[in-house]
Amino acid sequence: MKIFKNSILTVFAVSLFFIGCTSESYTESNDVNRDLVVVDDIAAEAVTPVTIVPWSSGDAASECEQAGAGCDFSWKIDDSPENGIYNTNTDQYGNTPTDFDLSIKILNSDGIYFDWSTDYEVCAVIVKGGPGANVYYYPDGACSDTDLHAPINPANGMPYGLSHVTFCFSETPCDTDPSECFEDETAWADGERYTNRGNWATYTAYPGDGESVDIYAGKTNYAGTVTFNDNGDGTVDLDIALEDGFIFYYDMADDSADHNIKIQDYDTSPSGNPSPGLFDHKFTASAGASSMTVTVPMNEFYGIHLDVGAEVPCDG
Numbered sequence: 001m002k003i004f005k006n007s008i009l010t011v012f013a014v015s016l017f018f019i020g021c022t023s024e025s026y027t028e029s030n031d032v033n034r035d036l037v038v039v040d041d042i043a044a045e046a047v048t049p050v051t052i053v054p055w056s057s058g059d060a061a062s063e064c065e066q067a068g069a070g071c072d073f074s075w076k077i078d079d080s081p082e083n084g085i086y087n088t089n090t091d092q093y094g095n096t097p098t099d100f101d102l103s104i105k106i107l108n109s110d111g112i113y114f115d116w117s118t119d120y121e122v123c124a125v126i127v128k129g130g131p132g133a134n135v136y137y138y139p140d141g142a143c144s145d146t147d148l149h150a151p152i153n154p155a156n157g158m159p160y161g162l163s164h165v166t167f168c169f170s171e172t173p174c175d176t177d178p179s180e181c182f183e184d185e186t187a188w189a190d191g192e193r194y195t196n197r198g199n200w201a202t203y204t205a206y207p208g209d210g211e212s213v214d215i216y217a218g219k220t221n222y223a224g225t226v227t228f229n230d231n232g233d234g235t236v237d238l239d240i241a242l243e244d245g246f247i248f249y250y251d252m253a254d255d256s257a258d259h260n261i262k263i264q265d266y267d268t269s270p271s272g273n274p275s276p277g278l279f280d281h282k283f284t285a286s287a288g289a290s291s292m293t294v295t296v297p298m299n300e301f302y303g304i305h306l307d308v309g310a311e312v313p314c315d316g
Contacts, residue, residue: 050136051152055131055133057128057164060074060166060167063166064124069124071122071123074169075102076166077106077164083108084105103119104116104118108284109162111161113149114147114165115144117143121143121174125165126165126167128162128163130160143174150163180311180314181311182246182247182311184249184308184310185308185309186217186218186305186306188201188203188215189202190202190214198273199273200219201274203269204303206299212226223246223310230298237294238294238296238304240304241290246308247288248260248289249287258284262277262305262306263296264276265298265301266301268300270303276305
């Protein structure tokens, strides 16, 4: 079971499922059952960071004290955080109570920006880069946030690269009572079948500027639309909008990359069973999101493959 915390723009995986893991950080290919997603209604409002320059780096406890975070416990990810799960009982950088399991999940980290989620409420996140640090304060406690970054480098107007990240947290667990549950489905933009035997995968002819094509999940379930917008420069924007009851999910065939949008453009109509993992254009929508815009070359035909979650009754 996957637990998600719903933020204003996207939904993030909260790592209650991973409590008790023994590895400091890892991709989700080993111990995770990703057949079911649970979404609840607790949101962490995006906040504007406070920039502190200079910043005196130290251990997790000293940094949280320096920030005046007000939480009892702390955890530091030294170096730029990588995507995966960090467990507080597996490293020397934390100040945590004995036998206390906090799992921190890092998502969409590219060395500049990252998203996070946890299973215990966080009161501050310290993002070090350059001579200073951005401190994101959550006075009411938060379980996730998006697009965190280090202070802005005045030389180029861009954030400094990530040096390290420190979490200041409490023993208050995040509310995990589910309100919505989803399970994974394969979806394709509607059109002709690649082959009339076996695989039901479909491809679509370019419908024209501003025109839309329906998306179907599990072959017959209407799941939304994809709208084609000609950019006039040899590329086309594809605006993907999922219907209520569907969300972007994980790429079940690729635990490390999680490209849940795969697109192949064609000069002529294709045939034979497609291999989405070999498609030229791959993108990642945040798990739990319901819309995404991607840009691909203009062409005559498109295979548009999506990994989505379909809403189902919650167990129990």
